[in-house]
Amino acid sequence: MxxxxxxxxxxxxxxxxxxxxxxxxxxxxxxxxxxxxxxxxxxxxxxxxxxxxxxxxxxxxxxxxxxxxxAEALEEHAGPAIGWDDVLDFSLSLETTDVVAAALAAVQRHHAA
Known part of the structure; x- marks a missing residue:
């Protein structure tokens, strides 16, 4: 060997x-x-x-x-780095998206009945 x-x-x-x-x-x-x-x-x-x-x-x-x-790893990125406040804002945004989706589903159920 x-x-x-x-x-x-x-x-x-x-x-x-x-x-x-x-x-x-x-x-x-x-x-x-x-x-x-x-x-x-x-x-x-x-x-x-x-x-x-x-x-x-x-x-x-x-x-x-x-x-x-x-390819994404090789892209150039411009602008400021993402900070903790940005992550928190994004997380809170996801929570409100669920609320909007639930309200939309309720409206759709109401119109289907």
Whole structure:
């Protein structure tokens, strides 16, 4: 079986097998990563996966998990950030929507009878 050499920030160089490595390849290359649990300290180590690293790991037998970033996550957002008052106003708005819907249902029942 293939041996993969990686580096743990605490323990230094470690040897892994393909099943011990998780490779996530994203449609946004800067978000691709590989991760493993260090066999020495058991900490999860996560590092950026460049195209070269992806090629080396897949050639070594590590399956790549493909991940597509939803377009909404890449949209530019303008304007002020949503604050707690905005969330509270929205919550209160939802409560009044239920009241309006109940009143409308009562009117519809009255006209149907």
């Amino acid at each position: 293939t041996t993969i050499k990686a580096s743990c920030p605490t323990c230094g160089d470690v040897e892994l097998t393909p099943p011990q490595v998780r490779l996530v390849v994203c449609t946004v290359p800067a978000w691709s990563f590989y991760a493993f649990d260090c066999p020495e300290c058991t900490d999860e180590v996560r590092k950026h996966a460049t195209e070269d690293v992806v090629r080396l790991l897949t050639t070594g037998g590590v399956p790549a998990e493909r991940w597509s970033v939803p």
